[in-house]
Amino acid sequence: xxxxxxxxxxxxxxxxxxxxxxxxxxxxxxxxxxxxxxxxxxxxxxxxxxxxxxxxxxxxxxxxxxxxxxxxxxxxxxxxxxxxxxxxxxxxxxxxxxxxxxxxxxxxxxxxxxxxxxxxxxxxxxxxxxxxxxxxxxxxxxxxxxxxxxxxxxxxxxxxxxxxxxxxxxxxxxxxxxxxxxxxxxxxxxxxxxxxxxxxxxxxxxxxxxxxxxxxxxxxxxxxxxxxxxxxxxxxxxxxxxxxxxxxxxxxxxxxxxxxxxxxxxxxxxxxxxxxxxxxxxxxxx
Amino acid sequence: xxxxxxxxxxxxxxxxxxxxxxxxxxxxxxxxxxxxxxxxxxxxxxxxxxxxxxxxxxxxxxxxxxxxxxxxxxxxxxxxxxxxxxxxxxxxxxxxxxxxxxxxxxxxxxxxxxxxxxxxxxxxxxxxxxxxxxxxxxxxxxxxxxxxxxxxxxxxxxxxxxxxxxxxxxxxxxxxxxxxxxxxxxxxxxxxxxxxxxxxxxxxxxxxxxxxxxxxxxxxxxxxxxxxxxxxxxxxxxxxxxxxxx
Amino acid sequence: xxxxxxxxxxxxxxxxxxxxxxxxxxxxxxxxxxxxxxxxxxxxxxxxxxxxxxxxxxxxxxxxxxxxxxxxxxxxxxxxxxxxxxxxxxxxxxxxxxxxxxxxxxxxxxxxxxxxxxxxxxxxxxxxxxxxxxxxxxxxxxxxxxxxxxxxxxxxxxxxxxxxxxxxxxxxxxxxxxxxxxxxxxxxxxxxxxxxxxxxxxxxxxxxxxxxxxxxxxxxxxxxxxxxxxxxxxxxxxxxxxxxxxxxxxxxxxxxxxxxxxxxxxxxx
Numbered sequence: 001x002x003x004x005x006x007x008x009x010x011x012x013x014x015x016x017x018x019x020x021x022x023x024x025x026x027x028x029x030x031x032x033x034x035x036x037x038x039x040x041x042x043x044x045x046x047x048x049x050x051x052x053x054x055x056x057x058x059x060x061x062x063x064x065x066x067x068x069x070x071x072x073x074x075x076x077x078x079x080x081x082x083x084x085x086x087x088x089x090x091x092x093x094x095x096x097x098x099x100x101x102x103x104x105x106x107x108x109x110x111x112x113x114x115x116x117x118x119x120x121x122x123x124x125x126x127x128x129x130x131x132x133x134x135x136x137x138x139x140x141x142x143x144x145x146x147x148x149x150x151x152x153x154x155x156x157x158x159x160x161x162x163x164x165x166x167x168x169x170x171x172x173x174x175x176x177x178x179x180x181x182x183x184x185x186x187x188x189x190x191x192x193x194x195x196x197x198x199x200x201x202x203x204x205x206x207x208x209x210x211x212x213x214x215x216x217x218x219x220x221x222x223x224x225x226x227x228x229x230x231x232x233x234x235x236x237x238x239x240x241x242x243x244x245x246x247x248x249x250x251x252x253x254x255x256x257x258x259x260x261x262x263x264x265x266x267x268x269x270x271x272x273x274x275x276x277x278x279x280x281x282x283x284x285x286x
Numbered sequence: 287x288x289x290x291x292x293x294x295x296x297x298x299x300x301x302x303x304x305x306x307x308x309x310x311x312x313x314x315x316x317x318x319x320x321x322x323x324x325x326x327x328x329x330x331x332x333x334x335x336x337x338x339x340x341x342x343x344x345x346x347x348x349x350x351x352x353x354x355x356x357x358x359x360x361x362x363x364x365x366x367x368x369x370x371x372x373x374x375x376x377x378x379x380x381x382x383x384x385x386x387x388x389x390x391x392x393x394x395x396x397x398x399x400x401x402x403x404x405x406x407x408x409x410x411x412x413x414x415x416x417x418x419x420x421x422x423x424x425x426x427x428x429x430x431x432x433x434x435x436x437x438x439x440x441x442x443x444x445x446x447x448x449x450x451x452x453x454x455x456x457x458x459x460x461x462x463x464x465x466x467x468x469x470x471x472x473x474x475x476x477x478x479x480x481x482x483x484x485x486x487x488x489x490x491x492x493x494x495x496x497x498x499x500x501x502x503x504x505x506x507x508x509x510x511x512x513x514x515x516x517x518x519x520x521x522x523x524x525x526x527x528x529x530x531x532x
Numbered sequence: 533x534x535x536x537x538x539x540x541x542x543x544x545x546x547x548x549x550x551x552x553x554x555x556x557x558x559x560x561x562x563x564x565x566x567x568x569x570x571x572x573x574x575x576x577x578x579x580x581x582x583x584x585x586x587x588x589x590x591x592x593x594x595x596x597x598x599x600x601x602x603x604x605x606x607x608x609x610x611x612x613x614x615x616x617x618x619x620x621x622x623x624x625x626x627x628x629x630x631x632x633x634x635x636x637x638x639x640x641x642x643x644x645x646x647x648x649x650x651x652x653x654x655x656x657x658x659x660x661x662x663x664x665x666x667x668x669x670x671x672x673x674x675x676x677x678x679x680x681x682x683x684x685x686x687x688x689x690x691x692x693x694x695x696x697x698x699x700x701x702x703x704x705x706x707x708x709x710x711x712x713x714x715x716x717x718x719x720x721x722x723x724x725x726x727x728x729x730x731x732x733x734x735x736x737x738x739x740x741x742x743x744x745x746x747x748x749x750x751x752x753x754x755x756x757x758x759x760x761x762x763x764x765x766x767x768x769x770x771x772x773x774x775x776x777x778x779x780x781x782x783x784x785x786x787x788x789x790x791x792x793x794x795x796x797x798x799x800x801x
Contacts, residue, residue, distance in 0.1 A: 242382040267374040
């Protein structure tokens with residue numbers, strides 16, 4: 001349409017890089033601009049702006065190299081350890097939830113009766129705000145001797161299994177009835193139909209769910225750690241640095257940056273896996 | 287179905303004498319609810335206000351941004367990968383920061399979290415609706431001498447309503463969860479999330495669960511209100527009139 | 533270059549179109565359409581007939597050449613609402629009733645509610661859909677939806693009607709019935725029609741002239757004048773002359789598949 005001129009040659013990819021960089025650059029400018037304007041004008045709505053509430057972006061970046069305790073390692077070390085701890089919980093839950101979801105979907109696809117009976121429960125399980133009961137689950141299981149990280153992993157698994165189950169089910173049922181008739185004309189067994197036709201057809205659906213679940217697992221892990229005061233993960237780091245916010249605000253911000261990065265890494269891994277397995281570009285919005 | 291679940295729950299927990307810490311008997315929860323109903327109700331309303339406020343703010347902004355991005359496609363195309371990436375960020379982790387901005391006891395700190403959670407689903411879905419227009423429709427508008435504005439007014443905006451409501455329904459559910467979980471990071475004692483957390487930490491599980499049940503009910507009601515609005519405004523859409531639509 | 537002859541409804545001069553992808557859709561089209569004519573564009577897939585229609589409607593810009601509608605440049609004609617367009621897809625809006633769908637262009641033109649109501653009734657009478665004002669598009673059959681689309685296209689009395697395979701998605705019987713309807717509407721409305729189709733019998737049945745286009749890059753291979761008497765009816769399809777003309781068009785199409793084809797206007801027989 002109008003306004004979209006095409007450029008060829010070197011300016012083409014250069015243009016793309018420029019457009020891609022334009023967004024973060026704009027955001028950085030917005031942040032610093034807002035900060036400068038609000039501080040100069042002295043406005044206090046919606047919240048007072050100063051170096052504590054809105055540290056300079058470069059201060060946040062600098063913070064990664066600051067030691068947290070006198071003579072201790074720079075912030076980035078404990079943060080990375082915490083991230084890895086949380087990541088392990090999230091991965092454990094993600095894998096567990098994914099397997100359970102997949103198996104459940106296969107069962108539901110093959111046994112109509114089971115589907116009718118169980119599907120409402122499966123859907124109903126999602127009306128319970130899992131994140132909201134996270135503290136209860138972790139504290140409760142903890143008092144029974146279940147290790148903190150395990151409860152968190154279970155939480156992540158719960159958040160994963162539903163999208164995976166529903167999407168896998170949809171995917172398993174998606175092949176054209178005629179494709180199924182073709183397999184049956186080859187006297188293929190149900191097992192064969194499953195693995196040769198239904199599962200490959202359901203892969204795009206599964207990956208869509210996995211992308212959602214990847215984020216959900218990370219969120220679940222962080223939330224699960226926080227109220228139960230599990231010190232070793234990112235949730236613990238958040239609670240910790242929150243207490244020292246007035247002394248050193250940049251640490252909490254840095255932790256949030258790491259949380260965001262963890263979420264992004266997880267999703268990126270799923271996207272890469274999708275490209276490798278399905279060998280086509282993952283769905284994009286709009 | 288739901289009744290069966292309840293009965294099963296009651297039966298199993300009684301039969302196996304499951305420790306009340308994790309899954310109290312429904313009757314225990316009901317008792318606790320009844321005993322504390324006025325307290326729970328007030329706390330619930332407080333949190334609901336945060337959720338609704340966040341919903342209004344976040345979704346409103348989401349719709350506005352979607353309109354802008356649909357109108358200025360180049361900007362939209364540049365922003366899209368970042369919007370998708372933003373979905374992967376655990377926004378809840380920012381709760382302590384909003385607490386520091388607005389104050390722990392200020393409901394706006396939780397409203398802000400709910401708002402951010404509502405922004406993305408609404409924005410993405412509305413944008414998708416605004417841009418999923420049949421190309422012939424655009425040609426039709428141009429044949430009438432209409433430009434972008436006419437296309438927006440007569441075609442894009444009406445056809446985006448079903449998509450927008452999909453986003454709004456997601457946001458409704460997220461707003462309540464966001465408010466409660468945000469409160470887990472700290473808040474006034476008359477907030478539902480805070481009281482649930484406190485109950486958990488003193489092992490008063492029946493009352494904690496009663497709080498959760500109330501939160502779920504509020505969440506479902508909120509969703510229902512949005513769904514009702516959807517029904518009245520988009521009854522023309524195929525998904526509303528087909529049998530067994532998704 | 534004169535500013536378009538005042539007598540032609542549509543004047544296409546030396547129009548070519550090459551898309552950014554490099555495909556040349558049209559290579560030098562010259563065509564004059566007289567007011568009140570019913571002209572069909574027919575040709576093999578990819579010959580550019582839909583593109584040509586869109587160039588006339590200023591929905592696509594030509595790479596070279598000029599188009600005049602009612603003596604004005606196509607761009608001006610579009611902004612002056614000189615034509616109505618009907619697509620293969622009826623493009624009706626589910627959130628509007630049939631009546632509101634028909635009145636859409638009138639709303640855009642700023643007609644008052646009373647005027648709109650009167651005109652909508654008139655139009656629905658014309659396409660014989662009185663009584664369906666409050667129905668919704670999905671409640672109508674494909675044929676009925678296209679009739680609504682036609683009503684909408686004619687609602688603001690344009691002198692030109694552009695139609696892009698409007699009956700292509702319908703079954704044969706509905707198509708034949710709608711052909712009769714279209715002729716009746718056309719005679720009543722008195723507009724000029726440019727009609728793109730894949731169907732030879734349809735083209736011959738409806739038109740005063742059939743413009744046969746060659747394969748890509750599209751050129752005018754031949755123009756067949758259809759001298760069948762009007763009003764045409766069911767019996768016309770069984771006329772011997774009808775079959776002759778259909779054969780003539782078919783042969784012209786086959787000949788047009790040859791890469792180089794000199795422009796040949798002229799009557800057959």
